[in-house]
Amino acid sequence: MTDGELLYAYAVARDAGPARDVPETVTGVADEPVREVCHAGFAALVGRVPAAEFEEGALRERLEDLAWLERVARGHQRVVDAAVSLFPCALPLRLATVYHDEDGLRRMLTAGREAFGTALDRLEGRVEWGVTVYAAPAPAEPAPPPKPSGPPSGRDYLRRRGAERRAAEADARREGRAAEAVHETLAALAEAVRLYPPQNSPLSGHPGRNLLNAAYLVPRERADDFTRTVAELTDQAPDGFRIRLTGPWAPYSFVTHDPCVPDAP
Amino acid sequence: MSFPSRLPDARSPSEGSGANLADILERVLDKGVVIAGDIRINLLDIELLTIKLRLVVASVDRAKEMGIDWWESDPSLSSGARTRELREENERLRARLAALEEERPALPARDAEGVRDRQADGRGGEER
Numbered sequence: 200m201t202d203g204e205l206l207y208a209y210a211v212a213r214d215a216g217p218a219r220d221v222p223e224t225v226t227g228v229a230d231e232p233v234r235e236v237c238h239a240g241f242a243a244l245v246g247r248v249p250a251a252e253f254e255e256g257a258l259r260e261r262l263e264d265l266a267w268l269e270r271v272a273r274g275h276q277r278v279v280d281a282a283v284s285l286f287p288c289a290l291p292l293r294l295a296t297v298y299h300d301e302d303g304l305r306r307m308l309t310a311g312r313e314a315f316g317t318a319l320d321r322l323e324g325r326v327e328w329g330v331t332v333y334a335a336p337a338p339a340e341p342a343p344p345p346k347p348s349g350p351p352s353g354r355d356y357l358r359r360r361g362a363e364r365r366a367a368e369a370d371a372r373r374e375g376r377a378a379e380a381v382h383e384t385l386a387a388l389a390e391a392v393r394l395y396p397p398q399n400s401p402l403s404g405h406p407g408r409n410l411l412n413a414a415y416l417v418p419r420e421r422a423d424d425f426t427r428t429v430a431e432l433t434d435q436a437p438d439g440f441r442i443r444l445t446g447p448w449a450p451y452s453f454v455t456h457d458p459c460v461p462d463a464p
Numbered sequence: 465m466s467f468p469s470r471l472p473d474a475r476s477p478s479e480g481s482g483a484n485l486a487d488i489l490e491r492v493l494d495k496g497v498v499i500a501g502d503i504r505i506n507l508l509d510i511e512l513l514t515i516k517l518r519l520v521v522a523s524v525d526r527a528k529e530m531g532i533d534w535w536e537s538d539p540s541l542s543s544g545a546r547t548r549e550l551r552e553e554n555e556r557l558r559a560r561l562a563a564l565e566e567e568r569p570a571l572p573a574r575d576a577e578g579v580r581d582r583q584a585d586g587r588g589g590e591e592r
Contacts, residue, residue: 205503255503269485272492276483279492291496297503311499318497329487395490403486412490445483451491455498 206298207248209233209278210449211308211315212286214242225281228274229253233281238305239312244282244289245304253297262295271295283449288323290315291449318454325390325418326447328425331398332381332411334374335439377440378410381432388425389415393452407441414452422447 207228214237221233227246236243251257261267275294282289298304308315386392393416397409417425426444433442 208501211497253503258503268489272485272488275492276488279496291492293494293496293498294492295503296497296499296501299502303502307499307501311497314499315497329483331487398484398486398490403484405484445487448483448491451495454496 203250204247205250205253206245206300206304207253208292208296208298208304208307209244209246209275210282210289210291211311212242212244212282212289213319214238214240215286218242219285221278221281221285225278226274227278228271230274233278236301236304238308241308241312241315242286243304243308244278244285246278248297253295258295258297279449279451283326283447288319288325289449290318290322290454291451322416322450322453324420325416325450325453326422327450327452328415328417328422328429328444328446329448330381330385330411330413330415330429331403331405331409331443331445332378333405333407333409333441333443334371334378335441336406336408373437374408374410374440377437381436381442382411382413384428384432385413385415385425388421388428389417391416391453395452405441405443407439414448416450416453 209227218235218237221235221244223232225233227233227248229246229248229252231246231248233244233246236245252261272294279289279291282291298307382392393414395412395414398405398412403409415425429442429444436442
């Protein structure tokens with residue numbers, strides 16, 4: 200460890216014997232190589248990052264810079280992803296968990312021993328899938344009204360507006376029910392679910408209304424079932440409906456026990 | 465373990481694309497194991513940031529309806545460093561105007577045509 204460097208920790212797993220090689224292509228938040236540090240029966244994936252970016256003051260400023268945050272978030276996710284394929288179960292640490300040196304990291308592994316053990320036991324053999332459902336964006340122009348037989352009256356206008364509003368409300372209700380049905384079907388295959396607030400277009404890059412944004416904790420042996428079911432739901436989805444599957448993710452949404460809503464069998 | 469890694473085979477049935485920024489941020493920012501690092505980030509700062517993002521993530525339109533639009537001028541959140549660009553451009557133009565006025569202090573209004581000719585001749589502000 201040289202001056203001007205800090206140790207960034209990405210994920211914690213059980214130390215499973217001989218050190219695993221993290222592929223060279225997997226680089227961290229500062230494009231640094233990633234390695235394993237083992238202590239107290241656990242293995243942490245870590246990388247050396249410049250203090251100029253990750254010490255307290257710098258970090259606070261940079262977290263407000265969306266371009267920097269995006270780069271770091273993607274780097275973080277890249278390494279956590281690697282951890283998922285390297286270990287039977289890996290716990291993702293929250294973004295920007297940083298230590299001065301390996302001593303600090305070891306202290307953390309010792310202190311967190313019990314919590315890590317419990318979480319790893321609970322989550323081993325399970326992965327997280329993300330599913331978002333979008334309705335097509337509302338058409339910019341409502342369909343042109345039928346040609347009026349006489350000169351248009353105020354009453355015609357109001358009647359037409361009312362019909363358009365009722366049609367839009369009926370669409371929204373139908374879409375809401377369809378999204379709910381998707382969620383119920385998938386929740387039945389999951390051990391736990393977590394609902395996120397809807398995503399908006401600028402960040403997600405999707406036009407349209409986000410009706411469902413959920414994470415599902417699924418046992419690996421049911422992964423095929425789950426993805427197949429998503430594919431089926433996609434095929435059956437009404438026009439304009441978009442179902443998007445992401446994953447398998449490390450069990451980000453389920454590392455703490457309480458937020459899991461076990462509304463699935 | 466031969467479990468597929470997430471990005472390369474991104475099995476997104478309808479899109480064929482991987483996780484988007486919103487998918488990633490909502491996970492890495494405030495999910496995952498929260499454990500003390502040596503570098504203490506004020507959690508409040510992160511929470512504020514998360515709130516800011518959530519506002520953007522959750523409902524830009526709704527917020528706009530309510531007249532909340534600070535992120536449009538917030539360089540950390542607006543795609544527009546646009547405002548900043550405009551300000552800088554404005555400053556450059558002002559500087560150039562000042563230079564031109566210095567060169568021809570008594571520029572009469574009717575001579576505006578003449579200024580354009582001079583620039584067309586390649587004798588505008590660039591040569592300074």
